[in-house]
Amino acid sequence: MxxxxxxxxxxxxxxxxxxxxxxxxxxxxxxxxxxxxxxxxxxxxxxxxxxxxxxxxxxxxxxxxxxxxxxxxxxxxxxxxxxxxxxxxxxxxxxxxxxxxxxxxxxxxxxxxxxxxxxxxxxxxxxxxxxxxxxxxxxxxxxxxxxxxxxxxxxxxxxxxxxxxxxxxxxxxxxxxxxxxxxxxxDFVGSQDGSGSPNLETPQDPAGGGEKPGQPTTGSLGLPRAGSMAELRTLVGSSLDCEKHFSTDPGAVAIESIDYAPVVTGSVLEWGLSGRALCGEPAGAQRARDLSWLDTVVDMKLLQTKAKAAQLADYKDDGRLKETASRLLVGENIAVETNSPSSRRGLYQLQFLYLNCVPGFSAPAGYRLEKSKVEGCVLTNWEPDHPLD
Known part of the structure; x- marks a missing residue:
């Protein structure tokens, strides 16, 4: 046949x-x-x-x-x-x-x-x-x-x-x-657990040849920026629980829970950050709620390089990203870490983009797909499991 x-x-x-x-x-x-x-x-x-x-x-x-x-x-x-x-x-x-x-x-x-x-x-x-x-x-x-x-x-x-x-x-x-x-x-058999057909492609780079509707040939359609942590807190106030529950205390910022895992771990200087804050309610009498992290960035390439390594290590484990792991959404000199799909929708409306380093990733027409600071990753607002309305 x-x-x-x-x-x-x-x-x-x-x-x-x-x-x-x-x-x-x-x-x-x-x-x-x-x-x-x-x-x-x-x-x-x-x-x-x-x-x-x-x-x-x-x-x-x-x-x-x-x-x-x-x-x-x-x-x-x-x-x-x-x-x-x-x-x-x-x-x-x-x-x-x-x-x-x-x-x-x-x-x-x-x-x-x-x-x-x-x-x-x-x-x-x-x-x-x-x-x-x-x-x-x-x-x-x-x-x-x-x-x-x-x-x-x-x-x-x-x-x-x-x-x-x-x-x-x-x-x-x-x-x-x-x-x-x-x-x-x-003849490609997709599978979330990695048991399907092998996909050895790196994410598609819109500046690497071929035009994609809605994407810039070079550069970016624009990313948000903030001059201070206070400005960043105000910027994301409607998308995250930062108005009432906000802290820059190092002890609070270092908190994570079984439900909320940050991208950045250890010394913030090693990730290219100049400041870091926690939004949400840390665990007390009850379980932690709505945790997310705000970052002011002095070395965006370093941040994305470290985040890429962490993401690929997570993905390699079982062919998928942990639901409790935060996704890194970046601007020009700021970033947000959150595992909440609804919060990310609001951040995409503010022009933040998600750093995606999963092999074989591509985005359909109508979604943003831009170059990142590191090879093998893209910036996008397309999440196959949580598409924008």
Missing amino acids: RLKRILAATATLCCLATLPACEEGGQPGPPASSPSAAAAGTGPLVKAQQYLRQFANCDDLSDRPDDPRMPKGDFPKAGQWSVKELGVCSDKVRQGEIAIAVPADMKQFQEGYKKYVLDRMDGGDGSYGMESRILIGEGFVAVPTSTRTALALVRSDLRVLTCNPGAPVPKGYKRQDPLVEHCNLS
């Missing part, structure tokens, strides 16, 4: 089933005791199974609606997205299941998936579909629950359909246009 035939016949982001039955590492029930008569025939489900078996296990094929392996919840039922047949088989070697959908019209299926992804994003789930497991084939769609199975299947002509605008397709991977606009078909 050739890819062009797929296109002629024919989007943790996460597979359609962010449901228990289709999650990585989930524990679906045992397979049906025996396959149905339809699954045992020679129809499109069997043809799809025969193709899948060239690259992964696909055993105990069944089209029984009551098969406990069949995805539940949001997975399309027969009649939705033009799906006329549904089946499921098991890849026991890779500890997963493979749902199979046979659409009457592949374009309608892709349009249905695209609308579903965009509706989820509009509903507040901005990262939905970033690790898509929708694999488009010739006349059928495979939805593996295991990342290992997905990696095996993309060695074929099956291609991953992604419709989240922030979903990356790094250089070195095959990319094709699907049957609907603003989606991608590729």
